[in-house]
Amino acid sequence: MTVTARPADVTAAVVDEIGPDAADLTAEGFRAGWRRLVRTPSVNAVMADSLRGETGNGLIENAVSVIEGIGRAGVPAGLTYAVASQIFGIQWPLSTLSKKPLAPYADAILDGSLILCHALTEETGGSDPLSMRTAAIRSDSGEYRLDGRKAYVTAAPEADVILTFARTDEARHPFALSSFLIPSDRAGVERSTPFDKVALTEVPMGAIDFDAVVATDADLVTTEGSGLAFLASTTTWERALLMSYALGGMAATIDRAVTWLRDREQFGRSLGANPLVAARVADLAIIRHRVRTLVYDMARRIDSQTTPMSALSTDAAQVKISCAQDLLQFETSAAPLFGARAVIADSGYAINTTSALAASIYAGTNDLLRVSIARELGLPVGN
Ligand SMILES: Cc1cc2nc3c(=O)[nH]c(=O)nc-3n(C[C@H](O)[C@H](O)[C@H](O)COP(=O)(O)OP(=O)(O)OC[C@H]3O[C@@H](n4cnc5c(N)ncnc54)[C@H](O)[C@@H]3O)c2cc1C
Structure with a gap:
C-alpha cells in the first residue's frame, strides 16, 4: 500500500473522525477512551499497519500524521501519548520480527480491547537495564520461572499483555537479558493500582509483579540472550517518533493563544498588538515547526528504507532530546501568555509543564542519551 495523502489532510481527517468530544474521551476511564480511539478509522488503519510491521510507501509518515491529528482533535495528552507509545514503541518493533509475536493478539488489539505495555524499569535500575533484578531462570524441564518487579510502567494497571525484559544470565554482559511477551492473566502476574502521578494523567502508570510466573520458549520475543538488542530496537523506534504525540497539542495551544491574545x-x-507578546507567539510557532520537522524527518527516513533502524539510534536519541527540550520550552513560554488561567485546571488555558518535563525522563533520560551520543562521537565516556 502507498499512502499519498498530505500530512495536513490526514491530520484534518482524523480531527473530523474523532469529533468535537475529543477532550472528553477519557471521561469514562482510560480503557473506554482507548477503545473509542482505536476504533476511529484512521487510527485503526495505523494500528493494522503497525501490526504488519511494514515500513516504506509513506506508512510511517502517515502514522505520525494520524498521531498529530489525535492531538490536534483535542484528545487528552496522556491518551495520545499512550497510543503513540504502543504503536511506535511496542507494535511496530515487535511486528518487524520474523516471529510475529503479536499475531495471536492482533484481532483484540484492533478492536481496542487489548492494551499492551513495555515493562523495563525497576525501582533499583531505571537507567541501567543490565542491573535489572527481574530474572527468568530455566528449569530442567526447559520452562522459565520469572520473578521480579517492574515499576513506573505506562498503562501497566490496564495492560492485558506485557512486553518485559528479564535476565537469563547472572553475569553483566550484552547477552544477559531476554525479552518476553506475557499475558497479564497468567498465574503469578500482578498489576498494581495506578500510581498517583502528576504528568500525562490520562494514562495510568503502575508496577507489575512477577511471582514464579511460568514462561516457555513460545513467550520469548526473540531468542534467549537477545533482549538488550531488542530493547535497542524498541527504544530507537520510540525516540524517533514518540514526540509526535505533542505536535497536535502544540498547534492547539498556539490557536488558543492567538484567539485569547486578540480578544x-x-x-x-x-x-496581541504588543510586539513583545506577539513575538512570544511566533516563538511558539518556531518551536513547533522544529519539533514537527525533526519527527517527520525521522518518519520519512524510516519510510525511505535506506538506513537500517539500528543505524538510526543516535539520530533518534538526538531527536528525542531535542524535542523534549523544545516541548518544555514551548510549555513554559506559552503559560505566561494566559496569565493566571495557565494554572487553573478548568480555565481552558491550563498548561501542564510537568508532562513536558517527563519527556526528558522516559524513553531514556536525556542525560544518558547525551552520554551515548558523545561515545558515538568517539569520546571515551561510559555511564
Ligand atoms: C511519563 C513516564 C512514562 C514512563 N513509561 C515507562 C514505561 O512504559 N516503561 C518503563 O519501563 N519505564 C517507563 N518510565 C520510566 C523511565 O524509563 C525511567 O524513569 C528512566 O529510565 C529513568 O530511570 P529512573 O527513574 O530509575 O532514574 P535513575 O536511573 O535513578 O536516574 C535518575 C537521574 O540520574 C541520571 N543518571 C543515572 N545514571 C547516570 C550516569 N551514569 N551519568 C549521568 N546521569 C545519570 C539520569 O539521567 C536521571 O536524570 C516512564 C517514566 C515516565 C516519567
Missing part, C-alpha cells in the same frame, strides 16, 4: 485587552488595546 484580551490590557492598556487599552489587544494584548
Whole structure:
C-alpha cells in the first residue's frame, strides 16, 4: 500500500473522525477512551499497519500524521501519548520480527480491547537495564520461572499483555537479558493500582509483579540472550517518533493563544498588538515547526528504507532530546501568555509543564542519551 495523502489532510481527517468530544474521551476511564480511539478509522488503519510491521510507501509518515491529528482533535495528552507509545514503541518493533509475536493478539488489539505495555524499569535500575533484578531462570524441564518487579510502567494497571525484559544470565554482559511477551492473566502476574502521578494523567502508570510466573520458549520475543538488542530496537523506534504525540497539542495551544491574545485587552488595546507578546507567539510557532520537522524527518527516513533502524539510534536519541527540550520550552513560554488561567485546571488555558518535563525522563533520560551520543562521537565516556 502507498499512502499519498498530505500530512495536513490526514491530520484534518482524523480531527473530523474523532469529533468535537475529543477532550472528553477519557471521561469514562482510560480503557473506554482507548477503545473509542482505536476504533476511529484512521487510527485503526495505523494500528493494522503497525501490526504488519511494514515500513516504506509513506506508512510511517502517515502514522505520525494520524498521531498529530489525535492531538490536534483535542484528545487528552496522556491518551495520545499512550497510543503513540504502543504503536511506535511496542507494535511496530515487535511486528518487524520474523516471529510475529503479536499475531495471536492482533484481532483484540484492533478492536481496542487489548492494551499492551513495555515493562523495563525497576525501582533499583531505571537507567541501567543490565542491573535489572527481574530474572527468568530455566528449569530442567526447559520452562522459565520469572520473578521480579517492574515499576513506573505506562498503562501497566490496564495492560492485558506485557512486553518485559528479564535476565537469563547472572553475569553483566550484552547477552544477559531476554525479552518476553506475557499475558497479564497468567498465574503469578500482578498489576498494581495506578500510581498517583502528576504528568500525562490520562494514562495510568503502575508496577507489575512477577511471582514464579511460568514462561516457555513460545513467550520469548526473540531468542534467549537477545533482549538488550531488542530493547535497542524498541527504544530507537520510540525516540524517533514518540514526540509526535505533542505536535497536535502544540498547534492547539498556539490557536488558543492567538484567539485569547486578540480578544484580551490590557492598556487599552489587544494584548496581541504588543510586539513583545506577539513575538512570544511566533516563538511558539518556531518551536513547533522544529519539533514537527525533526519527527517527520525521522518518519520519512524510516519510510525511505535506506538506513537500517539500528543505524538510526543516535539520530533518534538526538531527536528525542531535542524535542523534549523544545516541548518544555514551548510549555513554559506559552503559560505566561494566559496569565493566571495557565494554572487553573478548568480555565481552558491550563498548561501542564510537568508532562513536558517527563519527556526528558522516559524513553531514556536525556542525560544518558547525551552520554551515548558523545561515545558515538568517539569520546571515551561510559555511564
Ligand atoms: C511519563 C513516564 C512514562 C514512563 N513509561 C515507562 C514505561 O512504559 N516503561 C518503563 O519501563 N519505564 C517507563 N518510565 C520510566 C523511565 O524509563 C525511567 O524513569 C528512566 O529510565 C529513568 O530511570 P529512573 O527513574 O530509575 O532514574 P535513575 O536511573 O535513578 O536516574 C535518575 C537521574 O540520574 C541520571 N543518571 C543515572 N545514571 C547516570 C550516569 N551514569 N551519568 C549521568 N546521569 C545519570 C539520569 O539521567 C536521571 O536524570 C516512564 C517514566 C515516565 C516519567
